[in-house]
Amino acid sequence: MxxxxxxxxxxxxxxxxxxxxxxxxxxxxxxxxxxxxxxxxxxxxxxxxxxxxxxxxxxxxxxxIDFSRQKREDLHLILFSTLVLAIMACGTLWIVFNLAGRM
The missing domain is CATH 1.10.287 (Helix Hairpins)
Incomplete structure (x- = not known):
């Protein structure tokens, strides 16, 4: 082989x-x-x-993706992207529910 x-x-x-x-x-x-x-x-x-x-x-x-040295940068990129998406989603929901409460 x-x-x-x-x-x-x-x-x-x-x-x-x-x-x-x-x-x-x-x-x-x-x-x-x-x-x-x-x-x-x-x-x-x-x-x-x-x-x-x-x-x-x-x-x-x-x-x-694991915790090896060379893959750690990829993991940081994915975690940062997830954080940004979560902030955007939560912010959008906050604004929508705030506006719904004011209607």
Missing amino acids: TPQSDTHKSEVRHYLIGFALALTLTLLPFGLVAVGGVGRGMTLTVVAICALVQIVVHFRFFLH
């Missing part, structure tokens, strides 16, 4: 693990909501936890 084919197999295995985790973290909340045997608070907690874990899975397995 050549080193290139070993690298390719390793990458494919990495993507398949990420896909399996993402699929599991998607189907678990859907199944929980569809069955409905658990209370609302517990369901929302499980959905929120699965969403946060799925963000980490996507960062790690698909975007290849």
Whole structure:
């Protein structure tokens, strides 16, 4: 086997693990909501936890972002972009609800 084919197999295995985790973290909340045997608070907690874990899975397995020195700049860029988008969304909602209250 050549080193290139070993690298390719390793990458494919990495993507398949990420896909399996993402699929599991998607189907678990859907199944929980569809069955409905658990209370609302517990369901929302499980959905929120699965969403946060799925963000980490996507960062790690698909975007290849980890805490290594060379990838840290990419992580900072993504976190800063997320912060700017959150500020814009929250500011927009604040303005809209403030205007709705004044109507």
